[in-house]
Amino acid sequence: xxxxSCENEARSKGYKLVCGVDEAGRGPLAxxxxxxxxxxxxxxxxxxxxxxxxxxxxxxxxLFDIIKEKAIAYSIAYGSxxxxxxxxxxEATYLAMNRAIEGLxxxxxxxxxxxxxxxxxxxxxxxxxxxxxxxxxxxxAASILAKVTRDRLxxxxxxxxxxxxxxxxxxxxxxAHYEAIxxxxxxxxxxxxxxxxxxx
Numbered sequence: 614x615x616x617x618s619c620e621n622e623a624r625s626k627g628y629k630l631v632c633g634v635d636e637a638g639r640g641p642l643a644x645x646x647x648x649x650x651x652x653x654x655x656x657x658x659x660x661x662x663x664x665x666x667x668x669x670x671x672x673x674x675x676l677f678d679i680i681k682e683k684a685i686a687y688s689i690a691y692g693s694x695x696x697x698x699x700x701x702x703x704e705a706t707y708l709a710m711n712r713a714i715e716g717l718x719x720x721x722x723x724x725x726x727x728x729x730x731x732x733x734x735x736x737x738x739x740x741x742x743x744x745x746x747x748x749x750x751x752x753x754a755a756s757i758l759a760k761v762t763r764d765r766l767x768x769x770x771x772x773x774x775x776x777x778x779x780x781x782x783x784x785x786x787x788x789a790h791y792e793a794i795x796x797x798x799x800x801x802x803x804x805x806x807x808x809x810x811x812x813x
Contacts, residue, residue, distance in 0.1 A: 614663060615753040617656050619742055623723045624655075628738070630685065632721035633751025634713060636706050637665070637759035641784030642794075643777070643803045644767055645691040646702065648709035649758035652685040652721055653751050659683060662753050664746035665760040677761040680754045687754075688716030689762050698806055707732035713755075727752045774800045 623631045636648040653659075659680060665673055681687055690712030692705030700708075710732045714724055724739035726732065727746050731739060745752035764783050771780035777793045777800065784790070784802075799808065 615750045619725050619749040628723035630721045631723045633725050633755045635727040635752050635756040637763045642786050642807045643784035645693050646706050647759045647763040648713040649689045649755040650713035651687045651754040665756040673761050686717045686719035688713045
């Protein structure tokens with residue numbers, strides 16, 4: 614379970630406002646990538662907080678509002694479909710993470726970033742935490758905000774494009790999704806660079 618060890622270590626070096634940063638939606642075949650940055654109060658207790666992939670959709674939804682209520686600051690941002698196609702998914706993820714950090718209305722002075730690569734362009738000191746969403750409370754909180762926000766967006770797309778069943782798979786490459794693409798072709802939110810092999 615995540616705790617505040619990483620945050621406390623950063624604070625021991627003199628940093629005061631430590632944000633956790635994570636993304637959702639790097640792997641899907643459709644839609645943007647979403648990132649969130651969250652600053653939690655020192656040793657803030659949020660029951661059930663964990664890596665968004667390890668908890669149910671219902672639990673993520675309930676934690677979403679609790680995190681927003683308890684956070685000192687939070688920010689959610691996207692890397693657009695156009696940016697994914699123009700650059701690549703990694704660069705678009707970096708853009709989203711930078712936007713999330715920059716969008717905090719109380720500015721962080723240090724960032725803990727899920728993964729093993731420091732995103733380009735980050736203007737504050739930071740460090741990466743491998744599997745950070747299961748180690749750091751701030752990163753776990755960011756993972757939930759990013760995941761719930763992106764899933765809600767995919768539910769909106771499902772209303773517009775019901776034939777692709779986005780509500781079920783949120784744009785990931787399931788069998789049903791690939792079959793829908795073969796039957797209906799692609800729509801305007803599909804990542805064509807992810808579908809080259811499918812489309813021939």
